[in-house]
């Protein structure tokens with residue numbers, strides 16, 4: 001079977017349009033503590049150092065805007081969502097990964113995590129979003145920062161994001177260890193880990 005064709009305006013297979021903005025996540029909504037909040041890039045960085053920004057510093061980073069659909073693996077999609085934030089490309093410029101980095105682990109409050117191929121994280125429309133539709137995110141939708149990767153199912157985009165770990169090999173994140181597909185491409189309908197083919201992810 002070939003690559004499913006992305007028709008203009010079409011939804012990935014098995015998805016339907018959702019109006020409004022549902023709240024969906026595992027666990028409680030964390031309380032934002034500005035004094036203790038820190039955003040970290042660590043692991044296999046090019047200079048070997050850990051980089052961190054406090055909220056004020058993070059808020060001063062250059063912003064981009066992306067309009068994209070969001071696809072939840074439970075089969076609803078939201079169309080044409082406008083996100084503003086720091087593009088993943090900007091972050092990768094600020095803290096270049098070491099040679100040999102193939103994957104990233106995106107970390108959020110309470111230890112939620114999602115693994116992505118570096119190439120997926122680095123896509124032009126991947127955004128560390130702070131705003132939606134011009135308004136700051138609300139607490140339940142991920143304030144102050146959530147990752148948005150329009151090319152993957154939404155569980156790959158942690159709300160309440162706190163950092164990125166550069167990795168020299170793949171490792172499963174929170175849902176990827178719990179039955180969800182390691183890659184999560186909605187256009188290929190990669191929903192569950194039992195659909196994985198050899199090479200799609202580390203042994204379960």
Ligand SMILES: Nc1nc2c(c(=O)[nH]1)N[C@H]1C(S)=C(S)[C@@H](COP(=O)(O)O)O[C@H]1N2
Nearest residue numbers: 022023024025026072112154155157158159
């Ligand atoms: N920290 C965290 N982020 C998360 C999740 C989660 O359980 N914890 N769920 C993901 C899933 S499955 C979806 S569909 C979206 C939902 O985002 P929303 O609540 O803003 O609609 O958040 C994603 N980010």
Ligand SMILES: [Mo]
Nearest residue numbers: 072073154155
């Ligand atoms: Mo989801």
